[in-house]
Amino acid sequence: MTRPVDDDRFELFAFWRTSAAFRVRVAFNLKGVRPRETFVDMDAGEQHGPAYRRISPLGGIPALIDHGPGQPPVPLTQSLAILEFLDELYPQPPLLPADAHGRARVRSIAQMLAADTHPLITPRVRQYLATVGGFDADAVRAWLAHWLDTGLRAVEQRLATEPGTGRFCHGDQPTMADICLASLFMVTRVLKIDVDGIPTATRIVDECGRLEAFAAAAPERQAGAPAA
Numbered sequence: 001m002t003r004p005v006d007d008d009r010f011e012l013f014a015f016w017r018t019s020a021a022f023r024v025r026v027a028f029n030l031k032g033v034r035p036r037e038t039f040v041d042m043d044a045g046e047q048h049g050p051a052y053r054r055i056s057p058l059g060g061i062p063a064l065i066d067h068g069p070g071q072p073p074v075p076l077t078q079s080l081a082i083l084e085f086l087d088e089l090y091p092q093p094p095l096l097p098a099d100a101h102g103r104a105r106v107r108s109i110a111q112m113l114a115a116d117t118h119p120l121i122t123p124r125v126r127q128y129l130a131t132v133g134g135f136d137a138d139a140v141r142a143w144l145a146h147w148l149d150t151g152l153r154a155v156e157q158r159l160a161t162e163p164g165t166g167r168f169c170h171g172d173q174p175t176m177a178d179i180c181l182a183s184l185f186m187v188t189r190v191l192k193i194d195v196d197g198i199p200t201a202t203r204i205v206d207e208c209g210r211l212e213a214f215a216a217a218a219p220e221r222q223a224g225a226p227a228a
Contacts, residue, residue, distance in 0.1 A: 010035035013055060013063040013075075015042045016222035017190060019118060019183035020079040021062040025222075026179045027083045029213035031090040035064070040223050042123065059124075075218025080114055083176050095176045105162070106170050109155060109177040113184050121187065145193050152184060156198040168204055174211065182208045186219065 012028075012035040014021035028035055040046050040061055045225040047059040055075045056063045064076045064085075076082050087095040096103045119125070121144050129143060155208045159165045169177035185205045188195055219225055 007033050008036050009066060009068045011038055011065045011067060012036070013038045013052070013065075014222075015040050015047075015059065015061050016224040017219050018042070018061045019187050020060070020114075022183045022186055022212075022217050022219065023079040023114070023179045024062050024064065024082050024086075025217035026182070026214055027086050027095060027176075029216055030093055030095070030174065031086055032064050033086075033090065037223065041224070048057075080110060080176070083164065083179065086175075093173065095179070097170060097175065102164065102170060105164050105173045106177045108181040108206075109158060109169055110175075112155055112158075113151060113177075113180040117147060117184060118187070120147040121191075141193075144191055148188055148191075148193055149195050152188075152195045152198050152201060155181065156201045159200040159204065165204075166201065167207055174208060174213075178204060178208050181205060182214055190219065 010028075010033070012021075012024060014024070014037050016039075028055050040052055042061060045055070046052055047061060053059055055065075056077050058077070060077055062077075062079065062082070064075070064082050076085060083095055096106055100210060126140055126144070128142050130137075135143065159169060164170050166172045168174050169181060180200060182205050185201075187193075215221075
């Protein structure tokens, strides 16, 4: 990875710990661009305030505003949409394969992780379970472990058996699928939940971790992260 170039054109609203913000940071790093970050303190509930809700009506993190010339300052939300937006603006290195079948496979794996699994373990879901749902701490943790295990094992089955898998989820270059896979592994580390029996996924995430684009996006290296 070349050293990212600061670009105030982009304003990224993010929080140090979120997996969705991690995905966008990795993509920016791979493209060699470093956006200006605006810190949204989720622990203090800033994502629920009216100022941020005008940017992201669901209060989701991250959001991205393109302040480029002639661009309407309309916030972009949803990490996968932002990844595809960046891939269109900066085609190299690509986050999607060149062929239609390959692109569909990468999008499918990415969505299994970011659309099928991650929404079940977000802070707002955990808060609902603990309040309205009446789950105690052990029940909430069991919920998280179940859905992380279910999602990662399903992806493992595909990665271990499909011929498109290479050094990374698809071939030998990181794609959107690898970004999403690494983001779920990041969640397991933050929550201290172990998912066993996923050797292919683990190998791929280890490969990702050797790339500075991924390592530099780690939660502990972000502004606002607690000191070690």
